[in-house]
Amino acid sequence: MFSTAARALASRSLPRAPSILPPSRSMLTVSRLSPSVAELTLDKAPANTLSLEMALAFSAAVSEIEADPSVTALLLRSSSTKIFSAGLDISEMSGPEPARLADFWRAIQGTYLSLYSSRLATVACIEGHAPAGGCLLSLMADYRIMTGGGPRIGLNETALGIAAPYWLKDMFVETVGRRNAELALLKGTLFTGEEALAVGLVDEVLPLEEVYPRAKEEVLKLARIPAKGRAETKRLLRGAAVDELLAGREADVAWFTEFVLEEGTQKGIKAYLDSLKKK
Numbered sequence: 380m381f382s383t384a385a386r387a388l389a390s391r392s393l394p395r396a397p398s399i400l401p402p403s404r405s406m407l408t409v410s411r412l413s414p415s416v417a418e419l420t421l422d423k424a425p426a427n428t429l430s431l432e433m434a435l436a437f438s439a440a441v442s443e444i445e446a447d448p449s450v451t452a453l454l455l456r457s458s459s460t461k462i463f464s465a466g467l468d469i470s471e472m473s474g475p476e477p478a479r480l481a482d483f484w485r486a487i488q489g490t491y492l493s494l495y496s497s498r499l500a501t502v503a504c505i506e507g508h509a510p511a512g513g514c515l516l517s518l519m520a521d522y523r524i525m526t527g528g529g530p531r532i533g534l535n536e537t538a539l540g541i542a543a544p545y546w547l548k549d550m551f552v553e554t555v556g557r558r559n560a561e562l563a564l565l566k567g568t569l570f571t572g573e574e575a576l577a578v579g580l581v582d583e584v585l586p587l588e589e590v591y592p593r594a595k596e597e598v599l600k601l602a603r604i605p606a607k608g609r610a611e612t613k614r615l616l617r618g619a620a621v622d623e624l625l626a627g628r629e630a631d632v633a634w635f636t637e638f639v640l641e642e643g644t645q646k647g648i649k650a651y652l653d654s655l656k657k658k
């Protein structure tokens with residue numbers, strides 16, 4: 380929906396090196412809820428983490444869905460009711476090969492560029508945990524419905540000793556407001572559904588069994604809103620943020636790779652990965 384030039388720039392910057400595997404569709408499934416509504420299901424056990432291949436497959440799937448003019452809306456969900464997505468695949472950042480690490484970050488940027496700028500009406504059905512990059516995926520949607528009680532959502536980067544990139548931080552600030560964002564980002568808060576609703580991070584909270592039916596109902600409703608007006612409104616709301624990342628994409632890659640490759644960061648990443656595996 381954004382300018383053709385911006386789109387071309389976005390796709391030209393995606394990894395093209397021969398060492399990169401082609402996007403695998405086995406980590407995602409795409410189906411139709413109705414002739415005009417697609418459903419994209421994250422299906423990468425055990426935690427739907429965003430590896431390089433997963434991030435590439437995600438953007439490719441969104442672009443493919445968007446390329447079909449009969450589709451006006453998209454429902455994003457997970458095949459697991461326990462984990463929506465556990466965020467970035469931390470093993471991509473542990474002892475990484477620098478060129479792959481840079482491609483990994485370009486691919487993560489690509490997930491944002493593909494969904495946040497989408498012409499489609501988008502709903503995230505968050506039945507399970509959505510920390511960090513999992514929260515990022517849901518923030519790129521237009522509407523979020525989450526399970527109450529157990530699962531957590533939020534940007535916990537600070538608690539892990541890292542910082543969210545500016546484009547993710549900005550999307551969070553836009554969603555929950557400046558003060559709520561400061562409090563949450565500085566502490567690395569992971570919210571329950573009810574807490575997330577109170578700060579505006581999600582739009583509805585329901586018992587698990589009601590989340591998917593309600594998300595389907597909402598996306599089918601949003602699909603009926605006139606597509607052209609919606610697409611232009613989204614461009615007016617989000618275009619500047621998307622253009623800012625497009626213009627500074629490689630600087631953002633440099634920020635990320637330098638930070639991750641530092642010795643101290645590597646020690647922290649390894650310790651965190653080990654703690655996850657020992658759980």
Ligand SMILES: CCCCC/C=C\CCC/C=C/CC(=O)SCCNC(=O)CCNC(=O)[C@H](O)C(C)(C)COP(=O)(O)OP(=O)(O)OC[C@H]1O[C@@H](n2cnc3c(N)ncnc32)[C@H](O)[C@@H]1OP(=O)(O)O
Nearest residue numbers: 425426428465466467468469508511512539541542655656
């Ligand atoms: C952390 C340093 C990163 C440095 C980057 C530097 C700067 C960049 C800043 C950019 C922003 C980063 C955003 C991110 O997304 S970083 C990732 C943050 N994610 C998390 O902290 C979530 C970690 N996971 C959990 O807390 C839990 O898994 C859970 C989501 C609450 C679910 O718990 P549970 O149901 O108990 O499942 P398990 O914990 O047993 O997990 C199953 C399985 O999956 C592996 N796993 C989970 N999360 C990740 C992950 N993010 N990356 C890689 N692997 C992960 C976990 O180790 C288990 O594996 P095994 O079955 O083999 O034991």
